[in-house]
Amino acid sequence: MKSFITFIAILSVAVSIVIYDADMGAYMQKQEKIKALAEDAAAGAALYYDEYSYGQGYMVFNRKEGIKFIDGILKGKFPEDEISYDLEYFEGIRKPAVEVTLKVKGKDMFRLPFLKVENIVRKAKYELPET
Numbered sequence: 001m002k003s004f005i006t007f008i009a010i011l012s013v014a015v016s017i018v019i020y021d022a023d024m025g026a027y028m029q030k031q032e033k034i035k036a037l038a039e040d041a042a043a044g045a046a047l048y049y050d051e052y053s054y055g056q057g058y059m060v061f062n063r064k065e066g067i068k069f070i071d072g073i074l075k076g077k078f079p080e081d082e083i084s085y086d087l088e089y090f091e092g093i094r095k096p097a098v099e100v101t102l103k104v105k106g107k108d109m110f111r112l113p114f115l116k117v118e119n120i121v122r123k124a125k126y127e128l129p130e131t
Helices: 002-046 051-055 063-074
Strands: 082-090 097-105 119-127
Touching: 002 063, 002 097, 002 119, 063 082, 063 097
Parallel strands: none
Antiparallel strands: 082 097, 097 119
């Protein structure tokens, strides 16, 4: 009987480790996708600038077009999750930049009852060359 109880205990620990490993792999893969999406959003939003101001020697971003671009790139990426973002522009400095923070809220990503992760937040910053 003692060996049976020991076997069941080792089996339950082993199954928990396998489940955790599989869930962690999926979680890390989702984080990488969100990171790449944040980098693409920041780089794309930085491409939209006011041409007249740029001709005058100033870097002024076109915020409306940047927001439209980010909305378009996020559309349909994670249909089962809720995606929000914060967009911040850094103008009037030597290195203009765009920073995007993606926040993804969804169902719990781990099947084990003592782990609960519902939110992923990734931040990316795209800096333009010095002006």
